Structures are given as C-alpha cells and as structure tokens.
Amino acid sequence: MSSSHILKKDHLIPLLRKLGKAYRLVAPMQNRHGDTLFAEVASVETMALDLDHQPQESLKPFLFPQQEVIAAYEADQAGYALHPRYAAPPPTLYFGVRSCDLAAILYMDVIFSQRTREPHYLGRRHNTVLVGLNCNAPFPNCFCDATKNGPFSELGADLQLTDLGDRFLVTAGRAQGETIVSRWPQFFSAAEEAEIKKQYQLYLEARGGFQRQVHVDLAIRRLAEGMVDEAVWQQLSLRCQDCAGCAYVCPTCTCFTIVDQPRSATSGERLRCWDACTFAGFTRMAGGHNPVEPKKAAIKHRFLHKLKYDVEKHGRPSCVGCGRCLDICFGGTDIARFVELASEE
Amino acid sequence: MAGLATTFGSGAMTNSINEIEQAQVILAVGTNTTEAHPQVARRMLDAVDRGAKLIVIDPRRTRLAECATLHLAIRPGSDIALLNGMMRIILDENLHDDLFIEMRTENFLALRDMLYRVDLAEVEVETGVPRDRIASAARLYARAQKAVICYCLGITQHICGTDNVQSIANLAMLTGHVEKEWTGVDPLRGQNNVQGACDMGALPSVYPSYQPVADPTFRRKFEQAWGVTLPEQPGLTLLDMTHSGGQGAIRGMYIMGENPMLSDPDATKVEATLRGLDFLAVSDLFLTETAQLAHVVFPAASFAEKTGTVTNSERRVQLIRQVIPPLGETWPDSDTIMALAARLGYPMPYESQAEVMEEIALLTPIYSGIFHDRLETGWGLQWPCWGREHPGTPFLHKYYFTRGKGHFVPAQPIPASELPDDDFPLLLNTGRVYHQYHTGTMSRQCPTLTREADRALLQLNPADAKGLAIRQGEMVRLTSRRGSIELAASLTEEVTAGSVYTTFHFHEAPINRLTTAAADPKAKCPEYKICAVRVEKVSP
Numbered sequence: 034m035s036s037s038h039i040l041k042k043d044h045l046i047p048l049l050r051k052l053g054k055a056y057r058l059v060a061p062m063q064n065r066h067g068d069t070l071f072a073e074v075a076s077v078e079t080m081a082l083d084l085d086h087q088p089q090e091s092l093k094p095f096l097f098p099q100q101e102v103i104a105a106y107e108a109d110q111a112g113y114a115l116h117p118r119y120a121a122p123p124p125t126l127y128f129g130v131r132s133c134d135l136a137a138i139l140y141m142d143v144i145f146s147q148r149t150r151e152p153h154y155l156g157r158r159h160n161t162v163l164v165g166l167n168c169n170a171p172f173p174n175c176f177c178d179a180t181k182n183g184p185f186s187e188l189g190a191d192l193q194l195t196d197l198g199d200r201f202l203v204t205a206g207r208a209q210g211e212t213i214v215s216r217w218p219q220f221f222s223a224a225e226e227a228e229i230k231k232q233y234q235l236y237l238e239a240r241g242g243f244q245r246q247v248h249v250d251l252a253i254r255r256l257a258e259g260m261v262d263e264a265v266w267q268q269l270s271l272r273c274q275d276c277a278g279c280a281y282v283c284p285t286c287t288c289f290t291i292v293d294q295p296r297s298a299t300s301g302e303r304l305r306c307w308d309a310c311t312f313a314g315f316t317r318m319a320g321g322h323n324p325v326e327p328k329k330a331a332i333k334h335r336f337l338h339k340l341k342y343d344v345e346k347h348g349r350p351s352c353v354g355c356g357r358c359l360d361i362c363f364g365g366t367d368i369a370r371f372v373e374l375a376s377e378e
Numbered sequence: 379m380a381g382l383a384t385t386f387g388s389g390a391m392t393n394s395i396n397e398i399e400q401a402q403v404i405l406a407v408g409t410n411t412t413e414a415h416p417q418v419a420r421r422m423l424d425a426v427d428r429g430a431k432l433i434v435i436d437p438r439r440t441r442l443a444e445c446a447t448l449h450l451a452i453r454p455g456s457d458i459a460l461l462n463g464m465m466r467i468i469l470d471e472n473l474h475d476d477l478f479i480e481m482r483t484e485n486f487l488a489l490r491d492m493l494y495r496v497d498l499a500e501v502e503v504e505t506g507v508p509r510d511r512i513a514s515a516a517r518l519y520a521r522a523q524k525a526v527i528c529y530c531l532g533i534t535q536h537i538c539g540t541d542n543v544q545s546i547a548n549l550a551m552l553t554g555h556v557e558k559e560w561t562g563v564d565p566l567r568g569q570n571n572v573q574g575a576c577d578m579g580a581l582p583s584v585y586p587s588y589q590p591v592a593d594p595t596f597r598r599k600f601e602q603a604w605g606v607t608l609p610e611q612p613g614l615t616l617l618d619m620t621h622s623g624g625q626g627a628i629r630g631m632y633i634m635g636e637n638p639m640l641s642d643p644d645a646t647k648v649e650a651t652l653r654g655l656d657f658l659a660v661s662d663l664f665l666t667e668t669a670q671l672a673h674v675v676f677p678a679a680s681f682a683e684k685t686g687t688v689t690n691s692e693r694r695v696q697l698i699r700q701v702i703p704p705l706g707e708t709w710p711d712s713d714t715i716m717a718l719a720a721r722l723g724y725p726m727p728y729e730s731q732a733e734v735m736e737e738i739a740l741l742t743p744i745y746s747g748i749f750h751d752r753l754e755t756g757w758g759l760q761w762p763c764w765g766r767e768h769p770g771t772p773f774l775h776k777y778y779f780t781r782g783k784g785h786f787v788p789a790q791p792i793p794a795s796e797l798p799d800d801d802f803p804l805l806l807n808t809g810r811v812y813h814q815y816h817t818g819t820m821s822r823q824c825p826t827l828t829r830e831a832d833r834a835l836l837q838l839n840p841a842d843a844k845g846l847a848i849r850q851g852e853m854v855r856l857t858s859r860r861g862s863i864e865l866a867a868s869l870t871e872e873v874t875a876g877s878v879y880t881t882f883h884f885h886e887a888p889i890n891r892l893t894t895a896a897a898d899p900k901a902k903c904p905e906y907k908i909c910a911v912r913v914e915k916v917s918p
Contacts (some may be wrong), residue, residue, distance in 0.1 A: 314829035317587040363420045
C-alpha cells in the first residue's frame with residue numbers, strides 16, 4: 034500500500050540537508066557551463082539543483098560505470114594471478130529521477146540478475162534509495178508515453194514526487210520511502226483529497242504535452258510481423274557514424290567488454306568498459322570476417338534488441354523514450370527516426 | 379591557405395559550420411567528411427534531410443558519396459579540369475552572376491578567355507566523368523541561391539594544391555556564391571587548432587595575423603614588442619627542414635606534438651635528417667617514433683591538464699579549461715617553453731594564459747577583441763574580432779572581399795608529379811579512418827578504438843586484385859620508387875580500378891616511406907594524394 038504526503042517546497046532544501054547526512058546524495062545540478070547532469074552533492078548550501086531540465090545523462094554511469102576495475106592481475110613467467118576487486122558502495126540517495134530513468138533501472142535490475150548475479154551493479158543497487166520526480170511538462174525529444182513508462186511513474190521509486198506548484202505530493206512506494214517519511218516526519222503532512230485529484234489532473238495534462246509523435250507500438254508490431262524492409266536498415270546504417278554515442282547515453286544499453294590494462298611489465302588491471310553493438314569490433318571475428326556488414330546493418334541489432342527481442346523476452350521494449358539518442362546522434366539515425374521509417378506502410 | 383588568400387584575401391572558412399545546414403546545394407570536394415569531420419558531415423546530412431542537394435567529387439565511393447545526390451568519381455588529380463569544365467558549362471548556359479562579377483571581382487576576362495579554350499570532350503577524358511554528369515553538377519550548383527563548397531586535403535595535398543583552391547574560388551565567384559550567410563567556400567581544417575597555429579604565425583613567412591615577415595613595418599612592430607632583432611627573410615618550410623638530409627644548415631630541432639617519422643612524405647629521408655642532427659628535442663604525450671630519436675624528451679601535458687585556447691575551422695576561438703592537474707612529470711607546453719626561454723637568456727615571465735592572450739590581442743589585429751574573460755561564457759568568438767565590443771564575425775567578406783575585390787586566377791590542369799608507368803602501374807592515395815587519429819600516438823592507446831581499426835589495410839579494387847591473384851585479407855607488398863611496406867589487402871569497390879588507398883596511422887606499415895615529397899610550389903604542401911606504386915603478393 035502506498036501512502037501520500039505533502040512536502041512544502043520551502044522545506045525541500047532542509048529535507049535534503051537531513052538526507053545528506055544519512056546518504057551520499059546525488060541530484061540533477063547545473064554546472065558552470067549550463068549543462069544539467071546528475072552529480073554528487075558536495076554541499077546543500079551551494080548546490081545548483083536543477084529540476085527544470087532533463088539531465089543529459091541517466092543514472093547509468095552511477096550504477097554501471099563506463100569503466101570499472103573488476104580485478105587486479107600479476108603475471109610473470111611462472112603464471113598469473115587474478116585478484117578480484119570489489120568496493121562496497123556507500124548508501125546513496127538519488128533525487129529527482131525521471132520516469133524514463135526509473136524504468137531503465139528496473140530493466141537493468143533484470144539484466145544484471147539473470148542467471149549469474151552480477152555483484153558490482155547489484156551491490157550498488159541494494160544500497161540505493163530512489164526519489165522520483167514526475168514530468169508535468171515533457172521535454173522536446175521525449176516520447177515515454179509511446180514506450181508506456183511515463184510521463185508519471187508508479188513503479189520503481191522509494192518516494193515519488195509530483196510538483197503541485199508550491200508543494201510536492203510525495204508518494205511512498207517502497208519500504209525505504211516509508212522509512213524516510215517516518216524518520217523525518219516533521220517535513221511531511223497528510224495529503225488531502227483535492228491534492229491527490231490535482232495530481233491526476235496534471236498527469237492527464239502532461240500526457241497531452243508531448244511534442245513528438247513516435248509510434249513505437251506500430252514499429253514493434255511491424256518488426257514482430259517481419260514487415261520492416263531491408264532498405265530501412267541499409268538507409269540508416271549507411272549514415273551511422275559508428276560513434277556509439279547512442280549506446281553510451283542510452284539508459285538501457287548494458288553491453289560491456291572486458292580489457293586488461295597493463296600498469297607495469299608484470300601487473301595491471303582488468304577493466305569492464307561499456308561496449309556498443311554498432312561497433313564493427315563488436316561482431317568481427319578473429320579471422321577478420323564480420324557477420325554484420327557495417328554499411329548495411331550496423332544499427333540493425335540495436336533496434337531489434339530494443340523493440341523486438343526484449344519485447345519477446347520481457348514483454349515490453351527496452352527503449353524508455355528518454356530521447357537522449359536524438360540529441361547525440363551525428364547521422365540522424367536515432368530510434369525515433371527508425372520508428373518513423375519502420376512504421377511506413 | 380595561399381590559394382584563398384590570393385583570391386579572397388583570407389585563408390579560412392568563409393561561413394560558420396552551422397550555416398551548412400541551411401544550404402540548398404553542398405558541393406563537397408576532396409573531403410571524406412563523415413570520417414574526418416563528423417560534426418560537419420552531420421550538418422551536411424541534416425541539410426540533405428531538409429531537401430538540399432549534395433554533390434560529392436571524390437575518386438573514392440565514400441559514405442558521403444553514397445548519401446549524395448550526385449557523385450562524380452574523378453580520376454585522382456583531375457580537379458582543375460573538372461572545375462574548369464563546370465565553369466565552361468555555367469558560362470555557356472549563362473548561369474554566371476554578372477552583377478556579382480562586375481561589383482565584387484576583378485580579372486574576370488582572363489578567366490573567361492581561359493574557359494573559352496576548355497574543350498569539354500577533353501575534360502571528359504581527363505576526369506573520367508561523363509559530360510552530362512558534369513553538366514548536372516554545374517547546373518545544380520550555379521542555380522542554387524544558397525550554395526556552399528566544402529573542401530579538404532583531397533584538394534590541397536597535390537602538387538597543384540594552390541591552383542585547385544583557386545579554381546574552387548573561381549567557381550564560387552563566377553556564380554556569386556560568396557559574401558553571404560549559408561553561401562561560401564569552406565576549407566575544413568584537419569585538427570582542432572590548425573587554424574589557430576596559422577593565425578599565430580606558425581608559418582615561415584608571416585607573423586601572427588598573417589602580417590608578412592618581409593614587410594619592415596610589421597617586423598618593427600614585433601621587434602619593439604619582443605625587444606629583439608628579427609630576421610628579414612622568411613624561415614624554412616616544413617619539407618625544407620625535414621628533408622635536408624641532416625647535412626644542412628640546421629643542426630638542431632625542437633619538435634612539439636608532431637610525429638614527422640610517420641606523418642611526413644618520403645619518410646626515409648626524414649629519418650636520415652633527424653639522425654643527422656647534432657641535437658633533437660621532442661615534446662609529446664607518448665614516446666613516438668620521432669621522440670625515440672631525440673636526445674631530450676619533454677613529457678607534455680594533454681588538453682585536460684592545461685588551460686588555453688584553440689581556434690577551429692570556422693575561425694572560432696574557444697577556451698579549454700584545465701580539469702585535472704598534469705599527470706606524472708608532465709608539464710603544459712607553455713611551462714616548457716618558458717623554462718627553455720629562461721635558460722636561453724630570454725625570460726618570458728607570463729603569469730597566466732590570460733596574459734599571453736592579452737599580448738595576442740595587442741599584436742594580432744584579427745584577435746584584437748579576444749580576451750579570456752570574454753571566452754568564459756558561451757561558445758567563443760569568431761575572428762575577425764576588432765575590439766572588446768565587437769561580437770565576432772560568423773561569415774566573411776560581407777559587402778567586400780578582405781583584399782578589396784575578389785581576384786580571379788585562371789588555372790590550367792597540372793599533371794601529378796608522378797604518374798603510373800609499367801613498373802609502378804597503380805595510383806596510391808592516402809587518408810584517414812574514423813577510429814584513428816593521425817599517427818595513432820593518442821588514439822592507439824584506447825582499446826575500443828584499436829579494436830575497431832588497429833592495422834593498415836590496402837584498399838584494392840577486386841578487378842586489380844584478380845589480375846594479381848590477391849585474395850581478401852592477404853598480406854601484400856606495396857612498393858614505390860622510395861620504399862616498400864607490407865600490409866593486408868582489403869578488396870572493395872570503394873576504390874576504382876587502377877587506384878589503391880591506405881592510411882598513415884600505423885607505424886607497422888609506414889605509408890609515408892612511399893609517398894613523394896614533391897610539393898605545391900606556393901603552399902609547399904606535399905602531394906600525399908598521388909604517387910605511383912605496384913602491388914605484389916608476399917611470397918610464401
């Protein structure tokens with residue numbers, strides 16, 4: 034059972050100050066170049082909290098870093114020894130997480146606990162508190178309504194916030210959220226019926242606020258029916274610049290590779306690094322043959338994975354409609370473009 | 379640089395990169411834009427999405443060529459013939475801009491007389507491009523209201539590089555496609571700060587802001603500012619220095635952030651020169667092939683470890699900020715230079731990079747309004763910027779050309795310095811791949827990039843490969859009059875029969891041991907794009 038409370042905006046910073054004493058605090062902040070990014074809050078006094086713009090990156094780099102040392106190694110003539118590295122992460126509270134990024138975390142939870150449980154991600158995840166923020170006004174590139182995980186979220190967050198103007202409606206969704214409300218009860222008052230109704234009204238209005246029509250369901254159906262023409266893949270793959278920017282900003286792209294980085298003649302570190310299926314090296318074999326011809330199908334696997342394989346496997350696409358790849362793409366081969374082309378009869 | 383300076387009065391992009399997006403026609407000549415300038419290619423492709431026509435002139439079928447409305451696959455080195463052919467058609471069909479020519483240019487009659495002697499049948503033979511395709515390109519370009527030409531090293535790295543550039547300028551002036559927003563002539567620079575290095579006078583014949591060394595007025599200005607007597611003669615060009623054979627007047631060199639052992643043509647001579655010096659010092663991030671020959675190596679700090687500015691293709695001066703302290707024993711280049719200067723008896727006690735910028739503003743007219751505090755916010759300033767209140771200049775030559783009137787310089791086709799013959803029957807062209815940068819000093823340290831491309835591939839047309847019984851991926855020996863290397867063959871239709879192509883990133887296959895040091899007589903830019911070679915199977 035979820036419970037609803039009211040937090041006045043005047044008391045947000047004081048609440049964050051208390052939370053900052055109990056957790057490592059991460060929130061969307063504007064840096065001195067005007068970019069909004071999730072970052073660790075060094076000081077609640079001076080933090081430039083920015084809840085008006087979409088953070089340029091999701092929480093992926095925090096829970097699944099771009100580069101991570103997973104072991105140290107020593108090697109000499111006699112052989113080699115591998116010493117796994119694991120640092121227990123501090124309890125962390127992520128504040129102001131949008132519904133797309135929440136959905137992405139739920140997806141990563143599944144990916145990293147299939148068959149073998151992955152200790153690095155799950156270790157961080159278990160020490161995580163998520164405070165979500167519903168989107169009253171979707172951003173220009175967003176289409177989370179089409180991927181059916183936004184603009185409001187009812188899943189995944191420990192506390193879910195809705196901006197009601199001078200106050201937040203706070204819904205405690207999970208145990209950790211209830212803990213926060215009961216540990217600092219002075220900040221919260223009971224929500225009234227009118228306030229809960231206002232939240233639903235905002236939800237309805239937000240759904241009408243999308244500037245892009247991206248018919249994800251149509252593309253999914255046409256992929257399932259095998260109706261997407263080869264020419265679509267070719268047209269987009271030819272223009273793909275192979276920079277992997279889409280996979281790097283994507284909150285649900287979780288492919289990685291493992292490389293050994295020598296630090297001396299006899300020792301080094303084993304790193305886990307983000308990888309991307311658009312790289313030719315992702316599929317090229319030792320003899321040089323590549324079953325995926327880059328110019329014809331570089332991006333095929335990426336979109337099949339998001340909109341076909343994951344639908345078959347998990348019942349929903351693994352695109353969460355955050356729209357970040359639309360901004361980053363050099364060649365105009367982003368997922369919205371694909372959906373548009375794939376949906377053409 | 380030299381070509382545009384003569385015709386327009388300024389050797390830089392006339393537009394801003396963003397303007398390319400709004401063009402109706404884009405003529406891309408000798409530029410593999412998607413691989414070498416992805417951020418520019420992005421604008422080109424956006425323009426295509428908005429309905430712009432893209433014309434690509436390139437001997438290879440690059441990705442950009444595949445996205446083009448029209449791809450003219452010319453014979454390497456026949457750019458002037460093609461451009462003259464286009465201009466002849468424009469003239470014949472009365473598509474030139476009379477008013478622009480009258481108001482803004484001079485020496486048109488010389489161009490017209492030369493064009494009237496152009497034989498279009500000969501152009502067809504020389505370029506290998508059918509006449510109707512040349513005519514289509516000419517009409518598309520001339521009829522557009524907003525048309526840009528982008529060119530790169532495929533134009534300049536020829537023995538006729540300056541004439542190539544002047545032909546491009548002729549075409550733009552003939553049709554009035556300069557002096558406006560979204561319309562112009564845009565040389566794409568190869569690195570983030572090549573434009574800045576040229577602007578600062580890292581050229582043998584000019585001081586900062588292209589003020590000639592030979593002119594006593596400018597010389598006195600710099601003598602006064604620096605408190606020294608400066609030489610009256612221009613310095614030596616790069617090739618004069620690196621190809622002197624080590625027996626010349628130059629006995630010592632200090633090389634910063636450059637790896638001529640791999641990047642300069644006819645590299646065997648470069649090695650002899652460097653080994654013949656009495657003293658060689660090198661600054662670089664890593665121990666490059668050049669640094670390995672040095673008596674003293676200065677470990678240099680990377681971009682993230684220092685503060686300063688870079689000036690990009692569109693003349694935009696941007697601040698780069700230090701984010702981490704220099705790693706290990708590395709120093710920022712400015713610290714190394716100041717310490718060296720002090721030891722040599724000429725202290726240069728600048729307190730900060732901002733102070734250096736103040737001196738640049740004082741002595742460099744086109745930078746006179748550019749100060750660090752103005753660069754702190756926004757996206758930098760585009761020169762010319764004439765004072766603190768000046769907002770910078772997004773596009774050049776508004777109302778009049780920098781030199782006054784645009785000057786037509788008619789150019790005749792000039793044969794390459796070395797053409798195929800019986801012993802060396804193939805044409806070698808060199809360039810770059812997307813995932814590696816120059817001699818690989820930095821990019822080959824990154825495992826993701828090396829997984830994408832970590833060895834040299836010789837692109838060879840399947841028809842040529844068949845004649846030589848060479849299979850896909852087989853190691854072959856590539857030989858020119860100057861040297862021989864071994865590398866793997868990659869059979870592809872991207873190159874036409876009779877041509878081969880490879881990159882200069884990899885020290886295992888140092889292609890510049892084969893290239894020729896023959897250079898454009900004006901700009902002294904070597905002919906990296908053409909030399910004669912033969913391909914053989916490596917005997918088992």
